[in-house]
């Protein structure tokens with residue numbers, strides 16, 4: 001992604017802070033709803049961040065204090081037919097897959113409404129934290145459509161089919177506390193503390209061996225689609241790979257020498 005220029009982004013903002021990247025969806029007048037341009041910018045940005053060895057973890061959040069992302073842009077959805085509807089779903093799904101398959105941990109800082117495509121983006125992240133003021137839901141059936149960016153597949157895998165079906169079939173949103181209770185978000189923080197708490201958790205991940213973190217994520221992500229036997233075989237393969245790295249030698253040496261490891265990055 002040598003040609004990628006973050007300054008060219010219109011609907012997405014990027015902030016770098018050491019090894020952390022904070023990605024903000026930024027269409028506040030539309031509550032950060034996802035139009036084609038925003039999806040394309042997020043896709044391009046996540047590809048660039050994944051390829052950048054100086055990035056240790058990514059936090060995804062929404063601009064302003066009202067919304068994380070209030071869904072796919074209903075103005076766009078209202079105009080689509082069969083073929084462009086399918087294409088729209090494919091573009092959104094490709095973005096969620098890119099996030100899910102990124103080598104870097106991706107944390108969702110859900111600072112407000114996470115509806116429809118917004119919740120689906122958060123579902124593709126590795127971990128989710130919410131502001132107390134956040135509301136989370138898949139309201140698509142109230143618009144006469146179904147979730148199309150992975151919600152019907154990832155939500156039941158995360159919270160179980162019964163809870164997912166209640167959310168998907170009623171379209172009713174959950175409060176942040178309700179979302180925490182069913183495991184949809186890992187923790188709930190005061191609105192003013194959300195980003196700093198997420199950064200602190202991201203920095204814990206960044207302080208660990210970068211290759212080990214990437215391979216551990218890969219083991220969990222790929223294993224989720226395998227039988228237990230195949231998942232264990234995958235884990236053993238990746239354990240073999242990680243047992244040959246300079247990073248592993250440094251991690252073990254640092255422990256034995258009672259010092260902090262010094263990881264090679266970038």
Ligand code: COA
Pocket residue numbers: 029030031033070071072073074075113115116117139140143
């Ligand atoms: N797509 C396009 N525009 C959206 C949007 C979406 N998903 N969500 C909000 N907006 C726009 C509104 O149309 C409005 O634009 P306008 O000022 O030009 O009329 C602006 O964002 C502010 O939204 P508004 O509805 O006035 O704010 P609110 O505080 O009264 O309500 C919500 C907030 C999130 C409850 C409400 O906007 C909503 O229900 N949005 C749709 C959520 C949804 O169904 N998402 C799934 C889509 S598949």
